[in-house]
Amino acid sequence: MKRSKKWALGLVLILALVISRNGFGAGPGAATPAGEIKKVEDATRVLEEMMKEADKSIPVSLLQRSAGIAIIPDVIKAAFVIGGRHGNGVMLVKGASGAWSPPAFISITGGSLGWQIGVESADIILIFRTPRSIENFRKGKFTLGADVGVAAGPLGRSAEASTDAELKAEIYSYSRSRGLYVGLSLQGASISTDAKANQAFYGAKDIGPQAIFEGKAGQGPDAVAKLRQTLERFSKPSR
Numbered sequence: 665m666k667r668s669k670k671w672a673l674g675l676v677l678i679l680a681l682v683i684s685r686n687g688f689g690a691g692p693g694a695a696t697p698a699g700e701i702k703k704v705e706d707a708t709r710v711l712e713e714m715m716k717e718a719d720k721s722i723p724v725s726l727l728q729r730s731a732g733i734a735i736i737p738d739v740i741k742a743a744f745v746i747g748g749r750h751g752n753g754v755m756l757v758k759g760a761s762g763a764w765s766p767p768a769f770i771s772i773t774g775g776s777l778g779w780q781i782g783v784e785s786a787d788i789i790l791i792f793r794t795p796r797s798i799e800n801f802r803k804g805k806f807t808l809g810a811d812v813g814v815a816a817g818p819l820g821r822s823a824e825a826s827t828d829a830e831l832k833a834e835i836y837s838y839s840r841s842r843g844l845y846v847g848l849s850l851q852g853a854s855i856s857t858d859a860k861a862n863q864a865f866y867g868a869k870d871i872g873p874q875a876i877f878e879g880k881a882g883q884g885p886d887a888v889a890k891l892r893q894t895l896e897r898f899s900k901p902s903r
Contacts, residue, residue, distance in 0.1 A: 697864050697865065699861075699864075700769065700861050700864055700865040701865075701885060701887050703737070703752060703753065703754060703769065703861070704754060704767060704884070704887040704888055704891055705887050705890075706737040706738070707735035707737060707753060707754045707767070707891055708887070708890055708891045708894050709737070710735055710737045710787045710789065710840075711735055711789070711891075711894055711895070711898065712894060713787075713840075713843075714787070714789060714838060714840055715898050718820070719819070719820050720819050720820070720845060721819065721820070722789065722791065722817065722819075722838055722898075723817075723818060723819075723820060724898065724899065724900070726791050726793070726817065726818075726836065727791070727895070727898055727899040728899050728900075729793070730758065730791050730792060730793055731757060731758060731792045731793060731794055731795050731797060731798050732755060732756060732757035732758065732792035732797070732798050732801075733755065733756055733789065733790065733791055733792065733895065734753060734754070734755040734770060734788075734789070734790040734792070734855065735753050735754055735755075735787075735788075735789050736751045736752065736753030736770070736772055736787070736788045736789075736790075737751070737753060737787050738751060738785050738786075738787065739751030739772060739785060739786050739787070739788050740784070740785050741783065741784050741785065741786075748773070748774065749772070749773065749774055749853070750771070750772065750773050751771065751772045751788070752769065752770070752771050752772075752858060752861065753769075753770055753771075753772070753788075754767035754768065754769055754770065754891075755767065755768050755769075755770050755801065755873070756768075756877075756891075756892070756895065757792070757798055757877050759877075763892075763896075764892045764895045764896065765876070765877040765878070765879065766876055766877070766879060766881065766882070766883055766884050766888055766892075767876070767884070767888060767891065768857065768862060768873040768876040768877065769857070769858040769861035769862050769865065770801075770855055770856065770857060770858055771855075771856055771857075771858045772788070772853055772854065772855055773853065773854050773856075774808075774850070774852050774853030774854055778848055778849025778850065778851060780841075780846050780847065780848065783841045783846055783848070784841075785841065786839045786840060786841040786846060786848055787839070787840045787841075788837065788838070788839050788840075788848070788850070789837070789838040790814070790835050790836070790837055790838075790850075790855075791817060791835065791836040791837075791838070792834070792835055793833075793834055793835065793836065794834050796812075796834060797812050797834040797835055800812050801855060801857075801873065802873055802874055804856060804857050804872075804873075805854060805855065805856035805857070806854070806855055807852060807853070807854050807855075808835065808837075808850045808851060808852065808853045808854070808855065809850070809851035809852055809853075810852070812834050812835055813832060813833040813834050813835065814833055814834075814835040814836075814837055814850055814851065815833035815835075815836060815837070816836070816837055816838075816839075816847055817836030817837060817838050818836075819845070837850050857872070857873055862876065862881075865884070866881035866882055866884070867882075868881050
């Protein structure tokens with residue numbers, strides 16, 4: 665009898681451990697795997713590092729007027745036969761109130777054309793300047809340069825995008841490798857929703873980017889709050 669009780673108690677403890685690790689029976693946002701949390705933390709780190717130097721950072725005016733932002737740390741160049749690139753990151757959009765949304769997880773893939781010699785990996789930030797550029801993403805997948813125009817963005821925290829009339833780009837790109845800015849061409853790269861990461865992070869099956877941006881999937885853990893606060897801080901004009 666005692667042995668049966670011990671066996672039953674052990675089974676209950678094992679089930680409790682499995683449930684706690686996988687979030688079974690919990691609501692949206694309960695399952696927050698370490699891998700996805702680290703992506704959010706890496707996105708915050710990349711943003712902070714790329715905004716450190718006033719003369720080489722993303723202009724505050726662009727962040728203020730932007731419709732959204734994608735932060736993709738450590739995009740890897742692979743040299744298998746014809747080469748390619750792949751990376752995972754997050755995307756946030758601005759709501760009607762101007763506040764940044766919770767992050768949706770995304771992936772970027774594309775050919776190796778445009779990578780500089782010696783660059784094996786790079787941090788990439790994409791500034792979505794117009795609501796139309798965001799609509800392209802809400803469809804689930806789009807190609808830079810084909811579905812929406814992309815160009816290297818101006819540098820300098822107080823700089824203005826003086827080349828807008830010439831470029832007419834809806835997305836500005838910023839690339840950095842080993843702490844230095846590099847002019848990687850992203851023409852032809854595809855941005856798509858990382859459905860598995862979104863489901864794992866928010867604990868909701870078939871959750872789409874729109875629902876995430878509207879906060880219907882939950883607000884996420886502390887790492888999300890820190891990323892949003894960092895974006896708010898860098899979006900404010902310096903006094």
